[in-house]
Amino acid sequence: MRLLRIVPDDTKFDFMQFRRISFPISAILSILAIGLYFFHGLNFGIDFKGGLLLELQSKSETADLSKLRATLSGLEMGEVQLQQFGGPANVLVRIAEQPGGDTAQQAAVQKVRGALGDSYEYRRVEVVGPRVSSELLSYGVVGLGLAIIGILIYLWFRFEWQFALGAMIANVHDIVLTIGFMSITQIDFDLTSIAALLTILGYSLNDTVVIYDRIREMLRRYKKMPMAELLNGAVNQTLSRSVITHVTVTLALLALLLFGGQAIHSFAATMTFGVVLVGTYTSIFIAAPILIYLGVGRGGDALSKPESDKGKKA
Amino acid sequence: MLYFTRWKAAAIVLTALIVCLFAVPNFFPESTVKTWPKWAQRHLVLGLDLQGGAHILLEVDTAAVRKDYLANTLDDVRRVLRDARVGYTGLVVRGNSVEVRMRDDAGYNTALPKLRELSVPLGGLIGSSGQNNLTVTTEAGNLVRLTLGEPAVLDRVRKSVEQSIQIIEKRVNELGTVEPLIQRQGADRILVQVPGLQDTSRLKDILGTTAKLDFRMVDTNNSIEQAVQGRAPPESEVLYSSTEPRTPYLIEKRVVVPGGDLTDAQPGFDQRTTEPIVSFRFNTAGARKFAQATQENVGKPFAIVLDNKVISAPVIREPIIGGSGQISGSFTVQSANDLSILLRAGALPAPLTIIEERTVGPGLGADSIAKGQLSSYVGAALVIIFMFVTYGLFGLFANIAVAINVAMIFGILSLLNATLTLPGIAGIVLTVGIAVDSNVLIYERIREEVRAGRSPINAIDAGFARALATILDSNITTFIAAAVLFYIGTGPVRGFAVTLGIGIITTVFTAFTVTRLIVATWVRWRRPQTVPI
Numbered sequence: 001m002r003l004l005r006i007v008p009d010d011t012k013f014d015f016m017q018f019r020r021i022s023f024p025i026s027a028i029l030s031i032l033a034i035g036l037y038f039f040h041g042l043n044f045g046i047d048f049k050g051g052l053l054l055e056l057q058s059k060s061e062t063a064d065l066s067k068l069r070a071t072l073s074g075l076e077m078g079e080v081q082l083q084q085f086g087g088p089a090n091v092l093v094r095i096a097e098q099p100g101g102d103t104a105q106q107a108a109v110q111k112v113r114g115a116l117g118d119s120y121e122y123r124r125v126e127v128v129g130p131r132v133s134s135e136l137l138s139y140g141v142v143g144l145g146l147a148i149i150g151i152l153i154y155l156w157f158r159f160e161w162q163f164a165l166g167a168m169i170a171n172v173h174d175i176v177l178t179i180g181f182m183s184i185t186q187i188d189f190d191l192t193s194i195a196a197l198l199t200i201l202g203y204s205l206n207d208t209v210v211i212y213d214r215i216r217e218m219l220r221r222y223k224k225m226p227m228a229e230l231l232n233g234a235v236n237q238t239l240s241r242s243v244i245t246h247v248t249v250t251l252a253l254l255a256l257l258l259f260g261g262q263a264i265h266s267f268a269a270t271m272t273f274g275v276v277l278v279g280t281y282t283s284i285f286i287a288a289p290i291l292i293y294l295g296v297g298r299g300g301d302a303l304s305k306p307e308s309d310k311g312k313k314a
Numbered sequence: 315m316l317y318f319t320r321w322k323a324a325a326i327v328l329t330a331l332i333v334c335l336f337a338v339p340n341f342f343p344e345s346t347v348k349t350w351p352k353w354a355q356r357h358l359v360l361g362l363d364l365q366g367g368a369h370i371l372l373e374v375d376t377a378a379v380r381k382d383y384l385a386n387t388l389d390d391v392r393r394v395l396r397d398a399r400v401g402y403t404g405l406v407v408r409g410n411s412v413e414v415r416m417r418d419d420a421g422y423n424t425a426l427p428k429l430r431e432l433s434v435p436l437g438g439l440i441g442s443s444g445q446n447n448l449t450v451t452t453e454a455g456n457l458v459r460l461t462l463g464e465p466a467v468l469d470r471v472r473k474s475v476e477q478s479i480q481i482i483e484k485r486v487n488e489l490g491t492v493e494p495l496i497q498r499q500g501a502d503r504i505l506v507q508v509p510g511l512q513d514t515s516r517l518k519d520i521l522g523t524t525a526k527l528d529f530r531m532v533d534t535n536n537s538i539e540q541a542v543q544g545r546a547p548p549e550s551e552v553l554y555s556s557t558e559p560r561t562p563y564l565i566e567k568r569v570v571v572p573g574g575d576l577t578d579a580q581p582g583f584d585q586r587t588t589e590p591i592v593s594f595r596f597n598t599a600g601a602r603k604f605a606q607a608t609q610e611n612v613g614k615p616f617a618i619v620l621d622n623k624v625i626s627a628p629v630i631r632e633p634i635i636g637g638s639g640q641i642s643g644s645f646t647v648q649s650a651n652d653l654s655i656l657l658r659a660g661a662l663p664a665p666l667t668i669i670e671e672r673t674v675g676p677g678l679g680a681d682s683i684a685k686g687q688l689s690s691y692v693g694a695a696l697v698i699i700f701m702f703v704t705y706g707l708f709g710l711f712a713n714i715a716v717a718i719n720v721a722m723i724f725g726i727l728s729l730l731n732a733t734l735t736l737p738g739i740a741g742i743v744l745t746v747g748i749a750v751d752s753n754v755l756i757y758e759r760i761r762e763e764v765r766a767g768r769s770p771i772n773a774i775d776a777g778f779a780r781a782l783a784t785i786l787d788s789n790i791t792t793f794i795a796a797a798v799l800f801y802i803g804t805g806p807v808r809g810f811a812v813t814l815g816i817g818i819i820t821t822v823f824t825a826f827t828v829t830r831l832i833v834a835t836w837v838r839w840r841r842p843q844t845v846p847i
Contacts, residue, residue: 003703003704003705003706003846003847004703004704006704009761009765055678057677102373102667102668102669103667103668106518106522106668106671109671110515113515121675121677122673122675123674123675123677123678124672124673124674124675124678125514125671125672125673126671126672126673127668127670127671127672128670129668129669129670131373131669132371132669132670136804139802140802142802143798143799143801143802143803146798146801146802147794147795147798147799150794150797150798151791151794151795154790154791154794155791158787191803191804191807192737192806192807194799194802194803194807195737195799195803195807195810195811198795198796198798198799199744199792199795199799199814201795202791202792202793202794202795202796203748203792205788205791205792205795206748206751206788206789206791206792207788209784209787209788209791210755210784210787210788213783213784213787213788214784217780237762238758240758240761241751241754241755241758244704244754244758245748245750245751245754245755247700248697248700248701248747248748248750248751248754249744249747249748249751250747251693251696251697251700251747252693252696252697252743252744252746252747253693253744253747254693254696255689255690255692255693255696255743256689256693256740256743256744258689258692259685259688259689259692260685260686260689260736260740261681261682261685261686261689261736263363263682263685263736264736264737264740267737267740268740271744
C-alpha cells in the first residue's frame with residue numbers, strides 16, 4: 001500500500017527568512033485585533049453580562065416572530081433580542097439584565113412566562129444575576145492569566161527562559177488574534193469562549209513545545225550551526241508532524257462544527273479558528289523565529305549535556 | 315524501548331483492561347446495574363445540559379442576617395434592662411450597633427455589667443477566635459453602645475447556610491424529585507441541582523419562601539386606621555393579608571407560639587366546607603402555650619402569620635387544648651400541599667435569593683445527546699480513516715490505541731462518577747484528535763530515523779525514545795490549561811475540563827505503554843526488514 005506523504009521527506013523551506021513578512025503581518029493583525037476589541041467590542045453573552053436567555057419552541061409549526069416581539073416589547077424590559085435558529089419553530093430570546101439586582105431577574109422570568117402562556121415550550125432558561133456575571137467574568141480573566149503563568153513557569157523549568165518568553169509572546173499573539181476573530185464575528189463571548197481560549201492556548205503551546213524540543217535537541221547536537229539554519233532545520237523536520245496532527249485535530253473540530261449543534265457551535269468555531277489557523281501559524285512563523293532575537297544560549301546547561309546523553313537511551 | 319518483561323507487559327494489559335471495564339456499566343440499563351455488587355455500580359452521570367433539569371444558585375441574604383442579629387440584640391437589651399428594672403430612653407438600632415441611654419447614673423451602673431454579659435466569644439469553646447460577637451462601648455450621658463462585629467455576622471451566615479441546606483434537602487425531597495444535588499458553594503451560597511425537572515416555578519417558590527410561621531394575637535385595643543397611617547403602637551405592627559385584596563391587620567409583635575413548635579403539618583380538606591386546609595400539630599411546649607393563649611383570649615381573633623403576611627385571622631371560639639389545629643385561608647390543593655411541605659421542613663434561618671438559574675428541558679437534552687453522539691462518531695471515523703491512509707499498518711495500531719484510550723476515558727469518568735456534559739463530549743472528540751498526535755510524533759520520528767540510515771528495529775526504538783520526552787512536555791502544557799479550566803469553570807465547562815484532563819492522562823499512558831507494547835509485539839513477531847511507514 002502506498003502511504004500518504006503530505007509533506008515531502010526532504011522539505012527545506014526557509015521559514016526564518018519568512019519572518020521578515022510574518023512578523024510585520026502578525027504585528028498589524030494584532031494591532032487590528034486590539035483595535036477591534038476596543039472599538040467594535042465583544043458580544044458578551046449572558047454569563048458575563050447577566051440577564052435572561054430563553055430557548056423557546058413554538059407548539060405550532062412555526063414561531064410567529066413579530067407577534068413574539070410585540071408581546072415581549074410590551075413588557076417593557078429594555079433590550080430584547082430574538083433569533084431564529086435550528087428550525088422555524090425555535091427562537092432564542094435574549095433579554096438584557098434588568099435593573100434592580102438579583103430578584104429583578106427572577107421577576108422578569110415570571111413576567112415572560114406569564115405573557116407567553118402555554119404557546120411555547122421552554123427548552124432552555126438561563127437567568128444570571130449581576131453578581132454572578134461579574135464574578136464569572138473575573139474568574140475567566142484570572143483563569144486565563146493563571147494558565148499563561150502556569151505554563152510559563154513549566155516551560156522555564158523545562159527549557160531556558162528564552163524559550164518561555166518566546167512561547168509567551170506566541171501565546172499572547174494567539175489569544176489576541178482569537179479575540180479579534182470573536183469581535184469580528186460577534187460570537188457570544190461567554191464561559192465556553194474562555195474554555196475555547198484556554199484550549200487554544202494549550203494546543204498552540206503543544207505545537208510550540210514540539211518544535212522547541214527539537215530546537216533544544218539540535219542545539220546540543222550541532223554546536224556550530226548558524227542559528228537561522230538550525231531553527232529552519234528544526235521546523236522543517238517537525239513540519240510533517242505539525243501538518244498531520246493539525247489535519248487530525250481539524251477533522252475532529254469539523255465534525256463538532258458541522259454536527260455538534262447550536263450549543264457548541266461558537267465553541268467549535270472559535271477553536272477551529274484558533275487551533276487550525278492561528279495555532280499552527282504561530283508555532284512555525286512566530287515562536288520559532290523569535291528565538292533568533294531572544295538569543296538562545298548554547299552555553300551553560302545546553303553544553304553540559306553531551307549528545308551521547310540522549311543517544312544512550314535510544 | 316521495545317523490550318518488555320513478561321510481568322510488565324501483563325501489568326500494562328491488565329491496567330488498561332481494568333480501567334476499560336469500569337466503563338461497562340454505562341452500557342446496561344440502570345435497573346440491571348443496581349443488581350450488581352456495589353463497586354461495579356459506578357457509572358457516568360449525564361450533566362443537566364444532557365438529561366435536562368434545573369440548576370439554581372441561592373445566596374443567603376447577608377443584609378437580612380445582619381438586620382435580624384441586630385433586632386435580636388435589641389430584644390436582648392430590652393429584656394436585660396426590664397429584668398434589672400432599669401429605666402432607659404432611646405433604645406435604637408443605629409448602623410451596625412444597638413444604642414441605649416439609661417435614665418440615671420444608678421441605672422447605668424446596674425445595667426452596664428449586665429449588658430456586657432451579652433457579649434460572648436464567637437464559636438463557643440472550641441475554635442474560639444478570641445473575638446466576641448458584640449463590642450460594648452460607652453459614651454457620656456449614660457449611653458451604652460453594642461456594636462456587632464463582622465466575624466459574628468459571617469459566623470451566623472455560615473450557620474445559616476448549613477441549616478438552610480438541611481431544610482432545603484427536606485423540602486426538595488418532598489417534591490418527589492430524583493437524586494437532587496444540594497451543596498454549599500463558597501461562604502454564603504447553596505447550589506441546588508434537580509435532574510429532569512421541567513417546571514422550575516414550583517421549585518423556585520419552595521426554595522424562595524422563608525416559611526417563618528408565627529401564631530400571634532390581633533391587637534384589638536388600638537385602631538387599625540390610625541396604625542395604617544403610621545401611628546402604630548410600639549408593641550404592634552401592621553401586616554397585610556397574603557391574598558388579594560390586601561387587607562391590613564394590626565398584629566401584636568409578641569409571638570404566642572413560634573413555628574418552630576410545630577411537629578407536623580398535613581394538607582387536607584375541611585369537613586364542612588370541603589375547602590383545602592393545612593392541619594398542624596404542636597409539640598408539648600407549643601401545645602401548652604397555645605392552650606394558655608386560647609383560654610385567655612376566647613372571643614378575640616388571633617393571626618397565623620407566614621413570612622410577615624397574614625394567612626388567616628380566625629376568632630377563638632373555644633380554648634384549643636389538644637395541641638392541634640387547622641389553617642384555612644383560600645388555599646388551592648397545591649398551595650395547601652406546598653405549605654405543609656414548607657412547615658414540616660421548617661423555616662429557613664434567613665431569606666435566600668436566587669442569583670443564577672439554568673434550566674434545560676428534556677427535549678433539548680435529548681437533542682444534545684444525539685448531536686454529541688453524531689459528531690463524535692463522525693470525528694472518530696474521519697480521524698481513523700486519515701490515520702490508516704497516512705500510516706497503513708501503523709495507522710491501524712494508532713487506531714487501536716485511540717480506541718483503548720477512549721474506552722479508558724469512559725472508564726475513569728465512570729470510576730469518578732464524573733458528569734458528562736456536551737462540552738465534555740467535545741473534549742473527548744478533541745482528545746481523539748490530539749491522542750493520535752502522540753502516535754504521529756512517534757511515527758514521524760521513526761520515519762526520520764529510517765531516513766538517517768538506521769535499521770528498522772533501531773529506528774523504531776530510537777523513534778519511541780526520542781518522541782516520548784516530547785509527548786510528555788507537550789501534553790503537560792495542555793494539562794495545565796485543563797486544570798485551570800477545572801478550577802474556574804462551573805457546570806458544562808468544568809465537564810469539558812474533566813474530559814480534556816483525563817484524556818491527556820490516558821493519552822500519555824497509551825503512548826508510553828499500549829502503543830509501545832503493540833509495536834514491540836509486532837516487531838518480535840514479524841522481525842521486519844523495512845518499516846512500513
